[in-house]
Every structure is written in C-alpha cells, then in structure tokens.
C-alpha cells in the first residue's frame with residue numbers, strides 16, 4: 001500500500017480558499033502511483049474559529065463529499081479527507097469522511113476526544129463511535145489528533161484487527177515531542193502501521209508542528225515531513241505485521257484478568 005500524506009498549511013477561517021488548495025494538492029498527489037491520499041485535521045477552517053464557527057463549517061459534509069467523491073473516482077484513489085468542521089443536526093462535529101476508489105463514502109468518523117485544553121468541547125459535539133474500514137482488503141482505523149493520547153481507543157481498534165492506523169491532526173509545534181513519541185508508541189505497542197498527518201503554519205494563535213510521519217509496526221520511521229508544507233510518500237508492507245506478531249507475542253501474552261480499565 002503506497003500512501004501520500006499531505007501536510008497542509010491551511011488558511012485560518014478561509015474555507016473557500018482551503019477547498020481550492022486541498023483540491024490542487026490532491027490533484028498533484030494523484031499524478032503519482034499512490035493508493036491512498038490523506039489530509040490533516042480541520043483543514044477547511046483551521047483549528048478552530050471560535051467566533052461563529054457554524055458559519056465556516058461544511059454543511060452535512062456536502063462540499064467535502066462532492067469534491068472528494070469526484071477526485072477519488074477521477075483518479076481511482078482512496079482518499080481519507082482528513083477531518084473537516086462539519087455542521088450536522090444542529091451541531092458542529094470534527095468529522096472525517098473516507099472515500100473508496102469509486103468515490104463512495106465508505107466511512108465517517110467524528111472525533112471522540114475533544115481537546116478541552118483549547119475549549120474544543122465547548123464548540124464541537126463529540127462522536128460516539130470508533131471507526132474501521134477496508135482499503136483494498138487492508139483493515140484500517142482512524143483517529144483525530146487528541147484521540148492519539150488515548151491508548152485505550154487505539155488498542156480497541158487494534159483488537160478489532162486494524163493493520164493501519166491513520167491519525168489526522170493539527171498538533172502544535174510546542175508539543176511536537178509528544179506527537180513523535182505517541183505516534184511511535186501506538187505503532188510499537190499495537191504492532192501496526194501508523195500514518196500520522198499533521199498540519200503546519202499558523203492558525204489562530206497557534207503554530208502547528210508539521211513532521212507528519214509514517215511508522216512501521218517495529219517502530220521504524222518510513223518517512224517524515226519537515227516544518228513546512230509538503231507531501232510525503234511511504235510504502236506499507238502489510239505482510240510484515242504478521243512476522244512481527246509471530247516474533248514478539250504482545251497480543252497472545254496479554255493478561256486481561258489483571259487490567260482494570262474503565
């Protein structure tokens with residue numbers, strides 16, 4: 001599976017321009033031979049307008065679905081459309097739409113852990129479901145930014161059989177060390193591939209950190225972006241997952257009777 005990750009520098013509170021930029025970047029990435037294209041978190045609005053958020057949101061994902069359905073079909077690529085600020089059923093969600101090569105929406109995930117440190121929980125509604133989907137017979141899961149800190153969520157996805165975890169984010173530069181460490185830890189502890197797509201540039205008062213990453217299930221870095229906007233590409237050899245799981249038996253050796261989660 002070849003993946004293109006678009007580390008985008010979106011313009012804060014300028015959805016029209018951001019849709020144009022995203023279209024152009026996905027068109028460019030589509031010229032290569034990648035199978036999957038991924039965007040970062042809330043690329044339509046930036047993270048996130050506090051003054052009149054609803055005005056900047058997509059409405060029921062309509063614009064997002066129309067654009068990426070068309071591009072996925074045109075280029076015969078899977079597209080994980082990062083996440084968008086999405087107004088639905090009278091509420092704003094931080095929401096991800098996933099498209100197959102025919103342009104069908106095959107999954108939708110609403111961020112489940114809202115980043116209360118930046119008051120996200122006061123403006124957005126939290127999702128109530130985890131999300132898995134198949135891309136060319138590879139089982140995948142998705143989480144959005146702050147979700148990364150919740151090892152239980154990723155473990156639940158891993159126990160559900162995912163082989164690749166997509167993390168779409170707007171992770172600030174000041175906590176870049178957490179980003180790199182947590183991405184690597186989630187890959188190693190769950191013996192899965194991690195594709196982590198961050199944004200860069202400034203949104204509101206926050207500088208975002210870039211350094212999008214792809215990490216293999218052994219914890220090796222496959223590729224990494226720098227501080228600026230870029231598209232990184234990496235190849236995920238899904239067969240290596242079983243080899244690693246046959247070597248270090250993390251799943252077989254678990255002592256679930258001792259764990260008191262909840």
Ligand SMILES: NC(=O)CCC(=O)C(=O)O
Pocket residue numbers: 041047115144145146147149169170171172175178
């Ligand atoms: N957009 C986010 O969820 C930011 C999360 C973050 O900055 C952190 O967990 O640290």
